[in-house]
Amino acid sequence: MELGLSLGDASKPFGFMDKTREVAHNKGLGFCMGLSIGSNGREEDKEKREKESGKRVSVDPPVQLDLLPLAPVPRNPPSQQAFPWPSDNGSSEAGSSGQMGFPARGFDVNRLPVAEEADDGAAVSSSPNSAASSFQMDFCIYRSGNKRDSEAAGNDVEAERASSRASDEDENGITRKKLRLSKEQSAFLEESFKEHNTLNPKQKLALAKQLNLRPRQVEVWFQNRRARTKLKQTEVDCEYLKRCCETLTEENRRLHKELQELRALKTSNPFYMQLPATTLTMCPSCERVANTTTTTTTTTAADPTSKSNGFSLTRPRFYPFSHSQPNPHQSAAS
DNA sequence: TCGTCGCGAGCTATTACCTCA
DNA sequence: CGTGAGGTAATAGCTCGCGAC
Numbered sequence: 075m076e077l078g079l080s081l082g083d084a085s086k087p088f089g090f091m092d093k094t095r096e097v098a099h100n101k102g103l104g105f106c107m108g109l110s111i112g113s114n115g116r117e118e119d120k121e122k123r124e125k126e127s128g129k130r131v132s133v134d135p136p137v138q139l140d141l142l143p144l145a146p147v148p149r150n151p152p153s154q155q156a157f158p159w160p161s162d163n164g165s166s167e168a169g170s171s172g173q174m175g176f177p178a179r180g181f182d183v184n185r186l187p188v189a190e191e192a193d194d195g196a197a198v199s200s201s202p203n204s205a206a207s208s209f210q211m212d213f214c215i216y217r218s219g220n221k222r223d224s225e226a227a228g229n230d231v232e233a234e235r236a237s238s239r240a241s242d243e244d245e246n247g248i249t250r251k252k253l254r255l256s257k258e259q260s261a262f263l264e265e266s267f268k269e270h271n272t273l274n275p276k277q278k279l280a281l282a283k284q285l286n287l288r289p290r291q292v293e294v295w296f297q298n299r300r301a302r303t304k305l306k307q308t309e310v311d312c313e314y315l316k317r318c319c320e321t322l323t324e325e326n327r328r329l330h331k332e333l334q335e336l337r338a339l340k341t342s343n344p345f346y347m348q349l350p351a352t353t354l355t356m357c358p359s360c361e362r363v364a365n366t367t368t369t370t371t372t373t374t375a376a377d378p379t380s381k382s383n384g385f386s387l388t389r390p391r392f393y394p395f396s397h398s399q400p401n402p403h404q405s406a407a408s
Numbered sequence: 409t410c411g412t413c414g415c416g417a418g419c420t421a422t423t424a425c426c427t428c429a
Numbered sequence: 430c431g432t433g434a435g436g437t438a439a440t441a442g443c444t445c446g447c448g449a450c
Contacts, residue, residue, distance in 0.1 A: 254425090275417095
């Protein structure tokens with residue numbers, strides 16, 4: 075697990091994030107986190123939109139957390155599903171039907187009646203129940219009142235649910251119905267989100283068509299997904315900062331105690347502390363004395379294992395910031 | 409060049425529905 | 430069977446960027 079914290083300079087995302095993300099993806103390790111406070115986020119929006127044309131961008135750069143599943147996530151799911159837009163490496167083609175890994179034996183989901191599709195221009199081209207539809211995916215029906223589709227999908231459970239809900243369908247259409255996405259749809263959207271956490275209109279339309287959803291549904295899903303991600307980031311941020319606070323409090327308490335011990339030592343042995351000031355200069359990163367003299371006393375003090383005076387110079391300290399350069403003392407310190 | 413307007417997109421807060429313990 | 434909690438799809442309202450004028 076690698077943690078990084080940055081306060082104040084939101085314009086600079088964490089350089090280590092990319093590397094850590096890579097590691098996390100490749101090895102399924104932990105999570106990484108970066109935090110930056112002080113940005114309004116709009117500049118990042120602009121950048122995102124500029125990159126939206128196909129580049130993978132991260133949402134909300136000032137707060138970057140990688141909370142992806144710890145288990146290795148295949149870049150291409152076992153089903154070899156292909157996203158409806160060209161990937162960064164151009165490996166997937168738009169509308170690559172049959173590569174989704176889902177049986178192409180039916181439809182569909184949450185598909186509104188034809189008349190209802192008109193609210194989103196992109197979804198009006200195909201009849202949701204038509205076998206000749208260009209929609210490739212076989213998603214179980216979860217929408218109330220769409221029993222026929224669900225049965226066609228062969229999913230008895232979903233069909234039952236849809237059937238049971240059909241009875242409470244509000245005929246006047248005022249009641250807002252919950253359109254639960256199928257697992258396949260959610261999984262595909264999730265994979266899409268990993269590729270692009272924002273969608274341009276073309277991607278949205280393509281994804282909607284491939285998933286047999288309305289573009290608005292895809293849009294809402296991504297919106298909610300981003301919100302969930304941000305919420306989790308915030309939770310982890312809070313947890314991390316809480317730990318930082320606890321650690322620093324503990325460190326502060328320990329330093330006070332150490333100071334008292336030193337003062338007591340000085341009082342009892344006034345000659346002990348008559349060392350050159352440089353003797354106690356410590357490397358802030360590795361806790362080792364950086365400048366030593368040749369006196370016997372100093373050598374003793376510089377020895378991190380020395381307990382001759384009842385305390386050690388090596389004490390665990392908490393530094394939330396990682397070294398920008400490799401710590402030359404790290405191997406020795408460990 | 410600057411101001412205004414319309415539009416599109418994203419974000420946040422909230423609601424409404426659904427599932428499950 | 431009723432109920433509350435949690436998850437999530439959907440909505441509303443807002444801000445911001447951008448292009449047209």
